[in-house]
Amino acid sequence: MASYLENQIKDWHNRGIIADDVAAALLADIGRSGAAARDGDAKPFSFFRIVAIFAAISFAAAIVMFISANWEAIPRLAKVAGIMVLIAGGLIGGAVIGARGGRHARWLEEAAYLVAGAAYVGGVALVGQMYHLPGDIGQAMFGFALGLGIAGLAVRSHVLAAGALGAIAWWYLETPAPETLVDADFVIFAAFCAAGYALSRFGRMPWLRWVAAATFLVGLVPFLFSVLEAIADFYEGLPDGARLAIWLALLAASLAGLWLARGAGAPAPAFLRRPETAFGAGLIALLALHVESGDLLPLLVVGPMTLGFALYALFTHGARSRTIRYVSYAVFVGEILFLYGETVASLLGTAGFFLAVGVTLTLIAGGIYWAERRFKRRAAIEEQADG
Numbered sequence: 001m002a003s004y005l006e007n008q009i010k011d012w013h014n015r016g017i018i019a020d021d022v023a024a025a026l027l028a029d030i031g032r033s034g035a036a037a038r039d040g041d042a043k044p045f046s047f048f049r050i051v052a053i054f055a056a057i058s059f060a061a062a063i064v065m066f067i068s069a070n071w072e073a074i075p076r077l078a079k080v081a082g083i084m085v086l087i088a089g090g091l092i093g094g095a096v097i098g099a100r101g102g103r104h105a106r107w108l109e110e111a112a113y114l115v116a117g118a119a120y121v122g123g124v125a126l127v128g129q130m131y132h133l134p135g136d137i138g139q140a141m142f143g144f145a146l147g148l149g150i151a152g153l154a155v156r157s158h159v160l161a162a163g164a165l166g167a168i169a170w171w172y173l174e175t176p177a178p179e180t181l182v183d184a185d186f187v188i189f190a191a192f193c194a195a196g197y198a199l200s201r202f203g204r205m206p207w208l209r210w211v212a213a214a215t216f217l218v219g220l221v222p223f224l225f226s227v228l229e230a231i232a233d234f235y236e237g238l239p240d241g242a243r244l245a246i247w248l249a250l251l252a253a254s255l256a257g258l259w260l261a262r263g264a265g266a267p268a269p270a271f272l273r274r275p276e277t278a279f280g281a282g283l284i285a286l287l288a289l290h291v292e293s294g295d296l297l298p299l300l301v302v303g304p305m306t307l308g309f310a311l312y313a314l315f316t317h318g319a320r321s322r323t324i325r326y327v328s329y330a331v332f333v334g335e336i337l338f339l340y341g342e343t344v345a346s347l348l349g350t351a352g353f354f355l356a357v358g359v360t361l362t363l364i365a366g367g368i369y370w371a372e373r374r375f376k377r378r379a380a381i382e383e384q385a386d387g
Helices: 005-013 021-040 047-068 077-098 103-130 137-157 158-173 184-202 208-236 241-265 275-291 299-317 320-343 348-387
Strands: none
Touching: 005 021, 047 320, 077 103, 077 137, 103 158, 137 158, 137 184, 158 184, 158 208, 184 208, 241 275, 241 299, 275 299, 275 320, 299 320
């Protein structure tokens, strides 16, 4: 079965975007890559990696719970010394495992670092409780982020660096006013995220950049909520006519974008080569019109507009875009059911309502089957014309 990439290359070739020799070379290269993966050249999934990390998590949790249960019976000096031994043992053990190498060295190394990080976090919390040190959870998380970040940078550990980013996100969300970006706390938070991203670039940790980006987005949540609240307040203050004009203009722009994207090739702007963007904007506008239908437009006006938009999207891009095709089907069927539920159902009994729904869905299924056959015939004609 052809892959998505192979189908995309064939589509580009049929539309004249790439030449015959380029398409043949790309398809041949994909075929060789697939054969190599089937022959075992691809890196196989190792259940041992998952078990190693789970074992490290369980071991770390057991350490914390054992120390917590017997904390009062352990002398203070032994407590501090034991925590230091666990931290040092995890870091040194991970470094030794990494230096020796082996098939599962990297995962065992990260497991050792995970034990060291858990010992550090648990040790700081228990020592603070033992000596009644002042502070709150936010301050503790900042200390955890600093310690884990320095350790993760020193040994280039994925686990410790990710833990540091998680701790700094917790710390930032615990600050008194995280909804503003003009303060020292946000600068510190952003610096941690930037350090995580830099470590992913220069420390050969490609997946860490996604963790750093996700952490930064989590930190932006309070600010984004404040922005959305301001936008919502502004929107609610607009006259009904202005709100109607906004969503109708967005819907009109979506329709125009879908029409212009029909013949867009490689030189065209990205939003025209990706008609899904215009399609999504139109769905957002129609959803807003549904929400506002009680005040702005009657439901029996918005409903047919939605059905027409789905059919229009199928006509313009149903043959080429699987996303638009299936989402349009779902929108069409969902809107039919919604309209029946809001209008017809109140006039019929329960049995009559379900009978009407069944008949309607049967008709829709027949229409979808007809549309699919039409799309296939059109694609075959276009392929023959291009060939």
